[in-house]
Amino acid sequence: MIEARGLTKRYGTKxxxxxxxxxxxxxxxxxxxxxxxxxxxxxxxxxxxxxxxxGGTITINSQRYRxxxxxxxxxxxxxxxxxxxxxxxxxxxxxxxxxxxGVPRRRVDEVLGLVGLTEVAGKRVGGFSxxxxxxxxxxxxxxxxPGVLILDEPVNGLDPEGIRWIRNLxxxxxxxxxxxxxxxxxxxxxxxxATHLIVVGRGKLIADTSVEDFIRSASGSAVHVRTPHAARLxxxxxxxxxxxxxxxxxxxxxxxxxxxxxxxxxxxxxxPLHELTPRQVSLEDAFMDITRDAVEYSHGQAPSPRVPASTxxxxxxxxxxxARGQA
Amino acid sequence: MTATxxxxxxxxxxxxxxxxxxxxxxxxxxRSEWTKLTSLRSTVWTLLIALVVTIGFGCxxxxxxxxxxxxxxxxxxxxxxxxxxxxxxxxxxxxxIAVGVLGVLLITGEYSTGxxxxxxxxxxxxxxxxxxxxxVFGVLSFVLALSAILVAFFAGQAILNQENLGSSIGxxxxxxxxxxxxxxxxxxxxxxxxxxxxxxSTGGSIAALLGLIFVVPIITSLLPGDWDKIHxxxxxxxxxxxxxxxxxxxxxxxxxGGLIVLLIWLVVGLGxxxxxxxxxxx
Numbered sequence: 001m002i003e004a005r006g007l008t009k010r011y012g013t014k015x016x017x018x019x020x021x022x023x024x025x026x027x028x029x030x031x032x033x034x035x036x037x038x039x040x041x042x043x044x045x046x047x048x049x050x051x052x053x054x055g056g057t058i059t060i061n062s063q064r065y066r067x068x069x070x071x072x073x074x075x076x077x078x079x080x081x082x083x084x085x086x087x088x089x090x091x092x093x094x095x096x097x098x099x100x101x102g103v104p105r106r107r108v109d110e111v112l113g114l115v116g117l118t119e120v121a122g123k124r125v126g127g128f129s130x131x132x133x134x135x136x137x138x139x140x141x142x143x144x145x146p147g148v149l150i151l152d153e154p155v156n157g158l159d160p161e162g163i164r165w166i167r168n169l170x171x172x173x174x175x176x177x178x179x180x181x182x183x184x185x186x187x188x189x190x191x192x193x194a195t196h197l198i199v200v201g202r203g204k205l206i207a208d209t210s211v212e213d214f215i216r217s218a219s220g221s222a223v224h225v226r227t228p229h230a231a232r233l234x235x236x237x238x239x240x241x242x243x244x245x246x247x248x249x250x251x252x253x254x255x256x257x258x259x260x261x262x263x264x265x266x267x268x269x270x271x272p273l274h275e276l277t278p279r280q281v282s283l284e285d286a287f288m289d290i291t292r293d294a295v296e297y298s299h300g301q302a303p304s305p306r307v308p309a310s311t312x313x314x315x316x317x318x319x320x321x322x323a324r325g326q327a
Numbered sequence: 328m329t330a331t332x333x334x335x336x337x338x339x340x341x342x343x344x345x346x347x348x349x350x351x352x353x354x355x356x357x358r359s360e361w362t363k364l365t366s367l368r369s370t371v372w373t374l375l376i377a378l379v380v381t382i383g384f385g386c387x388x389x390x391x392x393x394x395x396x397x398x399x400x401x402x403x404x405x406x407x408x409x410x411x412x413x414x415x416x417x418x419x420x421x422x423x424i425a426v427g428v429l430g431v432l433l434i435t436g437e438y439s440t441g442x443x444x445x446x447x448x449x450x451x452x453x454x455x456x457x458x459x460x461x462x463v464f465g466v467l468s469f470v471l472a473l474s475a476i477l478v479a480f481f482a483g484q485a486i487l488n489q490e491n492l493g494s495s496i497g498x499x500x501x502x503x504x505x506x507x508x509x510x511x512x513x514x515x516x517x518x519x520x521x522x523x524x525x526x527x528s529t530g531g532s533i534a535a536l537l538g539l540i541f542v543v544p545i546i547t548s549l550l551p552g553d554w555d556k557i558h559x560x561x562x563x564x565x566x567x568x569x570x571x572x573x574x575x576x577x578x579x580x581x582x583x584g585g586l587i588v589l590l591i592w593l594v595v596g597l598g599x600x601x602x603x604x605x606x607x608x609x
Contacts, residue, residue, distance in 0.1 A: 015361060045444075045608075050444055050447060051609070052608060066452065068451070069350040069351065070349050070350035070351060071351070071448065071449060071450075071451055072349070072449055073349050073350070073498065079441070079444055081441050081444075082441050083440075083441040083442060083443075083445040084440065084441065084445065085367070085436060085437065085440045085442040085446040086440050087367045087436065088363070092362060092363075092366035093364055093366075096359045096360075096362040096366070097358075097359070097445060097449055098533070099350055099355055099358045099359035100355055100356050100359040100449045100450055101355065101449070102348060102349055102350070102352070102355050103346065105347075114445065167390055193551065197457065206458060315391035
């Protein structure tokens with residue numbers, strides 16, 4: 001259980017985390033979603049005491065992180081910015097971390113096996129790919145077999161096989177009753193991994209909801225209709241209480257009604273239909289929609305050098321452009 | 328690199344015995360810091376360089392002494408060849424660069440790679456990380472510096488004894504000079520660690536360290552009047568007091584005074600490093 005209460009972090013005049021209050025429950029995977037720069041990483045750093053909050057508190061199992069006598073035993077952490085010395089071998093790195101807690105060597109071998117790095121355990125981390133680095137980070141998080149896992153963008157840099165692996169791992173770990181808190185800027189990823197969502201933008205809480213509810217509310221059904229008698233149909237539908245937007249001389253969008261309802265209404269009004277297409281609002285669009293106001297460095301404004309050049313960020317940027325095009 | 332999530336028991340919670348008694352203790356952090364220190368190539372290289380420089384220069388300078396002695400006039404022989412122990416310890420002085428740089432790298436390497444976040448995440452009280460690092464590095468650098476200095480001393484004196492210029496380890500002050508030299512080298516390494524913690528960037532920290540141990544003495548020696556007495560109180564001057572036999576008391580402190588001044592530098596350096604480590608966001 002992770003609890004944030006009025007959590008606030010300011011760096012100078014910039015507010016990175018703004019009065020965040022949320023609870024992450026055990027037994028499920030909770031997604032921590034938000035655009036780049038929304039304060040996700042900062043929140044996670046605050047959770048494990050790397051940064052000191054300006055205001056409010058964040059506790060894990062009702063305790064401050066720094067009060068744990070054996071932090072690795074309580075919380076496993078994977079930080080987005082790599083936190084591993086590149087000059088050390090994977091084995092020595094894990095050993096040094098394990099030794100701070102007296103965790104035995106065989107557990108080091110075990111977690112290396114768990115993430116599939118046994119064969120490269122003697123290689124220096126500097127030569128690792130991004131994906132191998134992520135696996136090593138997860139091995140480190142699992143060293144103390146903790147009840148709470150805090151993972152910042154764990155699928156970053158993983159190949160499809162790696163992504164599926166981590167998804168399964170997280171779900172298995174959650175089933176065992178652990179608290180799993182995973183950040184991502186990719187809605188589609190969270191939809192497949194998480195059960196609950198905490199959405200932030202510009203450091204503020206935007207949504208605290210189940211993934212199911214989020215999808216349902218997000219993909220509010222819009223139906224695209226084409227008819228030679230657009231005006232007559234609009235009149236008929238609006239009389240019946242539907243919300244209609246004319247998008248052309250022969251086309252209109254109807255929200256909140258199903259295709260069947262619209263078809264029936266058109267038949268009753270004697271209007272022929274040439275097209276009747278339910279349109280699914282994509283999750284990525286829905287996410288962009290609710291976070292649009294909160295996107296700090298969006299395209300179209302002054303290009304920001306702080307937008308990371310990773311492929312994952314590129315994906316999100318493409319999504320942002322799509323959302324902008326529709327807006 | 329194929330991982331299976333199906334493998335039973337690996338992802339599931341371990342029997343308590345595996346982690347029974349798992350918690351952070353000082354001896355454990357010491358062991359962890361020892362693993363960190365000895366598992367980096369930079370440690371091996373810098374210490375190897377320190378060894379080679381200490382022994383190599385010790386022998387070289389001693390050999391030059393012998394050849395200079397053979398060409399010297401009786402007056403020169405009486406005035407210029409007074410401290411044969413120092414001749415064989417010249418290399419130890421230069422080895423400070425390597426040991427000091429290693430001290431810097433031990434912590435700035437953690438900042439530049441992000442390892443510091445892992446270190447402080449595992450030991451959230453933070454101070455054990457710094458002090459155990461200092462302890463482990465201090466002991467290792469002292470033992471290695473002392474070993475190298477002993478080799479340099481015996482080899483150097485053997486060379487000097489070709490002309491009966493050498494001294495013996497049993498002579499007055501010699502043992503103090505050898506131990507003091509090793510302490511001086513270790514102290515510079517620890518000052519490097521302190522500066523690295525304060526400054527965090529490798530380049531800036533090394534510049535600051537070299538400035539402190541090599542440039543500051545040049546400046547103090549140029550100061551007019553009594554101001555040059557400040558030299559006694561900078562790390563270089565204090566270290567000089569540890570390794571000098573029969574120095575000018577106006578310019579060099581007593582060995583005990585030098586030791587105290589160096590210890591004050593260490594306490595202030597590591598103390599301020601500890602203070603910022605606690606206060607700063609990592």
